[in-house]
Amino acid sequence: MHFPAIGDFYQRLLFLLPFSANLLPEGLRFSYDEPQKWQYSYPQCGGSEQSPIALNPHKVIPIGLPPLYFGLYDEPFDELLSIRNNGHTVEFGVPPTVFGERPYLTGGLLSDFYEAMAVHFHWGSSQSKGSEHLINGRRYDLEMHIVHRNTKYQSDEEARNQTDGIAVLAVLFKVVKTDYLYYQPGLNEIFGSLLHLGEFNNSYTPAAFLTLGSLLGNLDRGNFYAYKGSLTTPPCSPAVLWHVFAEVLPISHRELPKFWQLRDRLGRPLLNTFRPLQSVEARQVFQRRPIVEYAWL
Numbered sequence: 001m002h003f004p005a006i007g008d009f010y011q012r013l014l015f016l017l018p019f020s021a022n023l024l025p026e027g028l029r030f031s032y033d034e035p036q037k038w039q040y041s042y043p044q045c046g047g048s049e050q051s052p053i054a055l056n057p058h059k060v061i062p063i064g065l066p067p068l069y070f071g072l073y074d075e076p077f078d079e080l081l082s083i084r085n086n087g088h089t090v091e092f093g094v095p096p097t098v099f100g101e102r103p104y105l106t107g108g109l110l111s112d113f114y115e116a117m118a119v120h121f122h123w124g125s126s127q128s129k130g131s132e133h134l135i136n137g138r139r140y141d142l143e144m145h146i147v148h149r150n151t152k153y154q155s156d157e158e159a160r161n162q163t164d165g166i167a168v169l170a171v172l173f174k175v176v177k178t179d180y181l182y183y184q185p186g187l188n189e190i191f192g193s194l195l196h197l198g199e200f201n202n203s204y205t206p207a208a209f210l211t212l213g214s215l216l217g218n219l220d221r222g223n224f225y226a227y228k229g230s231l232t233t234p235p236c237s238p239a240v241l242w243h244v245f246a247e248v249l250p251i252s253h254r255e256l257p258k259f260w261q262l263r264d265r266l267g268r269p270l271l272n273t274f275r276p277l278q279s280v281e282a283r284q285v286f287q288r289r290p291i292v293e294y295a296w297l
């Protein structure tokens with residue numbers, strides 16, 4: 001790992017353009033009280049090709065999807081993260097790496113390059129699990145989304161209005177009763193920030209230069225489900241090529257409840273921040289399983 005000289009670092013900061021931390025229109029308001037009513041204000045929420053869906057390993061098409069390519073994912077960011085409670089979730093904008101560009105994604109279902117823009121989470125409560133996607137009929141405790149924008153579009157709005165505008169990587173987490181922290185350095189920094197983000201608009205900057213890849217822990221990056229769907233929050237644009245990892249990462253039972261302490265803009269507990277399951281309709285769902293998987297066993 002190497003870092004640029006301090007002078008170079010600040011010089012580059014001066015020339016960085018501000019970037020949007022969110023692919024949603026700013027200030028957009030909605031709540032998880034009645035997601036079935038989102039469509040009255042945001043018609044696309046009642047449309048087709050919606051997310052999330054239940055992923056059934058027995059009904060997927062095991063075609064030879066290419067692997068995902070994680071460009072600059074393992075290079076350190078050039079800035080510290082600023083994580084914010086935006087009233088719907090905790091989120092941070094993805095800064096450029098020390099190479100001056102943000103991490104990007106291609107491969108899988110993607111024929112273009114997609115630049116990482118923002119990361120946020122969905123969770124449940126002490127009573128209910130809160131992943132958005134289900135795998136094999138099972139809902140998990142937490143789901144992380146890394147949102148990317150197709151580099152051939154100039155703005156978030158333009159990307160939302162194209163069927164190939166956005167790519168989201170989804171990672172599911174399962175709570176594990178353990179008193180030690182898993183070696184997941186990036187994730188542990190994010191989870192550790194939650195205690196500073198209790199109220200709406202709170203933000204916090206962990207004092208560590210992370211990589212985007214460190215949020216994936218030791219995940220098997222070669223095994224994922226892929227399908228065409230939508231944003232899972234208003235305006236529910238059917239613009240998303242989804243890649244949901246089959247492997248589920250652990251989160252300590254000491255970390256998960258930190259999400260349940262967050263509050264929305266009205267000061268109410270921010271709980272069950274997941275959209276109900278949507279119909280798969282006639283959509284094809286693919287799964288990539290590396291052919292050589294477990295060949296050493």
Ligand SMILES: [Zn+2]
Binds near residue numbers: 120121122145232
């Ligand atoms: Zn999301």
